[in-house]
């Protein structure tokens with residue numbers, strides 16, 4: 001991680017710019033009920049840069065690898081207890097215990113085996129991070145997530161067989177197609193299943209996601225610059 005980092009002035013202007021764009025997308029969008037939350041996708045960004053953003057008022061961050069989060073965040077969190085940490089990448093069974101201990105929100109619940117393992121570990125630790133179900137909204141073979149047609153059954157499974165606090169849905173739409181139809185479908189799926197939260201929208205498409213009811217967006221490069 002030796003990327004050339006912008007100074008703190010440009011950090012703050014990137015943050016202000018995104019917050020302003022989020023606000024106007026929320027104002028003009030028809031579906032979003034409440035102002036969306038910004039989660040800084042901080043994978044590949046080092047602690048010094050993250051400390052500056054925390055200083056500028058950003059408190060939510062998303063990491064996509066448990067190992068990287070464990071290397072980076074405990075010291076930062078000890079100094080900044082206001083930070084909320086989201087897991088936004090795939091979760092393997094052998095990392096469930098560390099994930100439950102380290103994260104406040106787990107956005108990538110996507111199969112029964114991992115739901116059962118999380119349930120067991122949360123009960124053991126007495127710690128219940130809020131959970132999102134990841135949906136493979138474009139039905140892409142290389143991507144994680146529950147298929148849309150299997151979502152209702154998976155939600156029922158989680159609600160009946162586990163104590164996971166399922167609060168919403170998360171997706172990463174196909175990279176090579178306009179995202180709006182996928183965001184619209186996600187909105188409908190969340191409504192149909194009685195879920196309030198929608199985690200969707202990244203650097204390239206967060207304003208569209210907000211117009212379609214995203215309650216949180218996960219932004220990396222537009223906020224922090226290129227990853228190291």
Ligand SMILES: *Cc1c(COP(=O)(O)O)cnc(C)c1O
Nearest residue numbers: 041064088202203218219220221
């Ligand atoms: C990296 C990442 C993001 C942010 O991507 P950018 O295009 O850099 O904004 C969002 N969501 C997930 C799951 C990611 O892994």
